[in-house]
Amino acid sequence: MEKIRAYELSKAFGIPSKEIVKVLHDYEVSTKNHMSALSEYELDVIFEYYTQKNQVPDFSMYEPQKKEEVEPVEPEITEEIPMEEIEIGRKVRMVDTRVNTVDLDRIDDEKIEELIPENVREEGGKKKQKINQKKKQQGKPQNARSKNQPEDLIKKTEKKKKVEKLHILIPETITVGELAERMKKPAAEVIKKLMLLGIMASVNENLDFDTASLIAEELGCTFEKEIILTDEEKLFNDVEDAPESLKPRSPVVVVMGHVDHGKTSLLDCIRNTNVTEGEFGGITQHIGAYRVRVGDKKITFLDTPGHEAFTAMRARGALVTDIAILVVAADDGIMPQTIEAINHARAAEVSIIVAINKIDKEGANPDRVRQELTEHGLVPEEWGGDTICVEVSAKKGTNIDQLLEMVLLVAEMKELKANPDRPAKGTVIEAQLDKGRGPVASVLVQNGTLRVGDLVVAGTAMGHVRAMNDDKGRSVKKAGPSIPVEILGLSEVPEGGDVFYVVEDERKARAVVENRKFKEKQERQKKTTTVSLDNLFEQIEAGKMKELSIIVKADVQGSVEAVRQSLERITNDEVRVNIIHGAVGAVTESDVMLASASNAIIVGFNVRPTNGAAEAAADADVDIRLYRVIYDAIEDIEKAMKGMLEPVFREAVIGHVEIRTTFKVSGVGTIGGAYVQDGKIQRGSKVRVVRDGIVIHEGELASLKRFKDDVKEVTAGYECGLSIDKYNDIKDGDIIEAYVMEQIEA
Numbered sequence: 001m002e003k004i005r006a007y008e009l010s011k012a013f014g015i016p017s018k019e020i021v022k023v024l025h026d027y028e029v030s031t032k033n034h035m036s037a038l039s040e041y042e043l044d045v046i047f048e049y050y051t052q053k054n055q056v057p058d059f060s061m062y063e064p065q066k067k068e069e070v071e072p073v074e075p076e077i078t079e080e081i082p083m084e085e086i087e088i089g090r091k092v093r094m095v096d097t098r099v100n101t102v103d104l105d106r107i108d109d110e111k112i113e114e115l116i117p118e119n120v121r122e123e124g125g126k127k128k129q130k131i132n133q134k135k136k137q138q139g140k141p142q143n144a145r146s147k148n149q150p151e152d153l154i155k156k157t158e159k160k161k162k163v164e165k166l167h168i169l170i171p172e173t174i175t176v177g178e179l180a181e182r183m184k185k186p187a188a189e190v191i192k193k194l195m196l197l198g199i200m201a202s203v204n205e206n207l208d209f210d211t212a213s214l215i216a217e218e219l220g221c222t223f224e225k226e227i228i229l230t231d232e233e234k235l236f237n238d239v240e241d242a243p244e245s246l247k248p249r250s251p252v253v254v255v256m257g258h259v260d261h262g263k264t265s266l267l268d269c270i271r272n273t274n275v276t277e278g279e280f281g282g283i284t285q286h287i288g289a290y291r292v293r294v295g296d297k298k299i300t301f302l303d304t305p306g307h308e309a310f311t312a313m314r315a316r317g318a319l320v321t322d323i324a325i326l327v328v329a330a331d332d333g334i335m336p337q338t339i340e341a342i343n344h345a346r347a348a349e350v351s352i353i354v355a356i357n358k359i360d361k362e363g364a365n366p367d368r369v370r371q372e373l374t375e376h377g378l379v380p381e382e383w384g385g386d387t388i389c390v391e392v393s394a395k396k397g398t399n400i401d402q403l404l405e406m407v408l409l410v411a412e413m414k415e416l417k418a419n420p421d422r423p424a425k426g427t428v429i430e431a432q433l434d435k436g437r438g439p440v441a442s443v444l445v446q447n448g449t450l451r452v453g454d455l456v457v458a459g460t461a462m463g464h465v466r467a468m469n470d471d472k473g474r475s476v477k478k479a480g481p482s483i484p485v486e487i488l489g490l491s492e493v494p495e496g497g498d499v500f501y502v503v504e505d506e507r508k509a510r511a512v513v514e515n516r517k518f519k520e521k522q523e524r525q526k527k528t529t530t531v532s533l534d535n536l537f538e539q540i541e542a543g544k545m546k547e548l549s550i551i552v553k554a555d556v557q558g559s560v561e562a563v564r565q566s567l568e569r570i571t572n573d574e575v576r577v578n579i580i581h582g583a584v585g586a587v588t589e590s591d592v593m594l595a596s597a598s599n600a601i602i603v604g605f606n607v608r609p610t611n612g613a614a615e616a617a618a619d620a621d622v623d624i625r626l627y628r629v630i631y632d633a634i635e636d637i638e639k640a641m642k643g644m645l646e647p648v649f650r651e652a653v654i655g656h657v658e659i660r661t662t663f664k665v666s667g668v669g670t671i672g673g674a675y676v677q678d679g680k681i682q683r684g685s686k687v688r689v690v691r692d693g694i695v696i697h698e699g700e701l702a703s704l705k706r707f708k709d710d711v712k713e714v715t716a717g718y719e720c721g722l723s724i725d726k727y728n729d730i731k732d733g734d735i736i737e738a739y740v741m742e743q744i745e746a
């Protein structure tokens with residue numbers, strides 16, 4: 001009778017035999033070593049333990065797929081063959097471990113299969129059958145707990161049941177090594193799994209989240225995505241509020257509509273009739289928004305009418321308003337900007353209340369407005385829809401109270417809430433530099449409470465709130481949700497639409513602000529039109545420059561003149577060199593200012609920029625070139641000028657390549673296996689993908705390989721592998737036309 005030994009089992013399951021021995025020991029079944037043959041009962045215990053632990057990836061493979069089909073034949077085994085279970089493609093095979101010199105990381109699936117002797121493959125099958133068959137004979141459920149298990153074993157098994165799958169966090173990308181470490185598995189195991197999925201990756205290679213999570217699943221781990229917080233996310237407290245901490249807040253309203261339909265008149269009318277009433281010292285100040293009292297409630301109005309401002313804010317991520325009042329003149333009806341306003345409000349998921357204005361006017365036809373509204377999907381309530389329409393006259397103040405009542409009604413339905421007991425967050429409505437007071441920002445607090453002394457970050461501005469004024473110009477110490485205030489104390493002027501946060505950590509805040517500034521500068525540089533010798537050519541090409549302005553600074557007056565003359569001589573038909581300033585001395589800040597204002601470069605001979613100048617130049621992107629020899633300067637500028645000669649390009653087809661097969665490579669995209677029909681294809685070629693005679697894509701070659709190596713070019717009659725930059729839709733039979741742009745010398 002054949003015996004299964006602990007070490008064989010361990011190989012089949014990919015777990016240390018020591019562990020098997022320990023499990024048996026823990027269960028007080030017997031004292032075993034790794035060479036011990038295991039009884040059927042002991043096998044049951046092991047099966048049970050690992051099934052419940054659900055930790056062994058290939059464990060399920062040990063169970064026959066269709067138990068009832070197992071023939072009860074006693075196999076004849078003449079020799080004990082050490083077996084190992086190996087996954088080949090989607091199948092699992094038993095492999096003779098005597099061929100374990102096989103380096104799984106080096107060979108492909110087919111080779112593995114070749115290496116497995118036929119009789120060994122059968123052997124594996126027989127062994128599996130045998131285990132289950134014996135259990136069947138003994139009337140024991142296969143892979144289930146034995147009926148005659150001792151009490152304490154049952155208890156222990158119950159305890160083990162609580163052992164859960166290893167739960168790991170997987171970020172957007174993770175190296176193979178890091179993934180293995182998190183799964184507490186050897187990296188080789190991960191590499192092997194990847195290989196069997198058709199992905200060749202070394203320990204240091206990055207896997208994307210999808211691949212990594214697949215491997216984790218296969219190796220018996222549960223996972224969740226690891227969210228790596230940026231500095232900003234760490235700094236800004238965006239924790240959701242507990243429902244019980246939320247208190248009602250007043251609605252924030254914007255007025256939109258077509259030109260001249262009465263937006264400003266309506267805002268003025270509301271302000272004049274409602275603000276001063278019962279307010280102390282109520283001379284309204286323009287701070288971009290104001291609050292009005294209606295009974296015991298309040299409404300906040302943004303006082304920049306129009307959807308452009310509203311959308312500009314939204315484009316910056318600021319969702320400020322709850323309700324839009326759509327003003328439609330009763331004598332004019334729905335006009336193009338009315339429709340735009342409707343669409344903008346809808347896009348922002350803001351409730352719309354229609355104010356049919358100018359009803360005092362002759363020719364006012366409110367019903368026509370209602371009819372037109374219906375045509376645009378806003379069916380008035382009185383016609384069975386759910387759009388509230390109020391007929392008003394902003395000029396005469398008619399029905400304004402009713403309109404405000406409706407705003408409150410809609411607000412009530414929306415159950416607008418915020419948590420006043422947390423650090424404030426909100427949006428900058430507008431901001432400017434005040435001569436006496438420095439940067440002044442009008443902000444709308446949207447959540448939390450803003451207090452004097454709070455440290456605020458808004459866009460690239462930060463600072464402690466030095467003073468705060470409300471919309472009546474009164475100094476206030478704090479402002480809660482839906483309250484607009486003007487704040488002083490920021491380091492610079494933020495932009496309207498910037499979201500602001502009150503933060504704790506000044507050091508982190510500074511880092512975040514610096515980082516934002518850096519990014520902004522990078523953005524600006526991308527769009528910059530400041531000239532430098534490096535971008536001269538592009539600028540000329542874009543038609544932005546016909547004259548190169550230069551400031552010359554030198555150590556002695558003689559040099560200034562010599563340089564001026566030499567440089568002016570470079571002037572050709574395309575570009576004129578213009579020395580706008582020449583003087584003796586170091587490159588100073590005022591030189592940089594002049595250069596910046598006149599889009600000039602600075603050329604210095606045997607001089608250095610002052611500290612301030614270097615800094616200013618970096619800020620303003622002014623190109624300072626320092627030379628010791630005049631000839632070098634002339635050569636540099638001449639080179640740049642050559643680039644200025646308007647280049648003429650012509651397209652030249654260099655070859656055609658036929659795609660014969662394609663395959664997808666994770667992290668790379670679609671690779672085409674191809675054959676060069678004529679000419680050649682080169683690295684960096686421009687390509688057109690032609691399918692059935694139609695050009696379906698134009699782009700650039702991303703990679704070109706012969707076998708595994710990157711090559712510069714592949715000529716007619718040879719095969720190659722290629723991929724196209726940002727294009728993964730190549731198919732068998734596509735023709736890739738490779739071409740280059742040739743410059744025609746003038």
Ligand SMILES: Nc1nc2c(ncn2[C@@H]2O[C@H](COP(=O)(O)OP(=O)(O)OP(=O)(O)O)[C@@H](O)[C@H]2O)c(=O)[nH]1
Nearest residue numbers: 258259260261262263264265357358361393394395
């Ligand atoms: N008769 C009458 N005239 C009104 C009423 N409301 C506004 N107007 C007049 O309509 C004209 C335009 O009003 P505004 O409030 O400037 O309109 P607006 O929509 O703000 O216009 P823009 O700011 O240019 O987009 C002004 O001459 C107002 O006096 C109203 O209810 N009745």
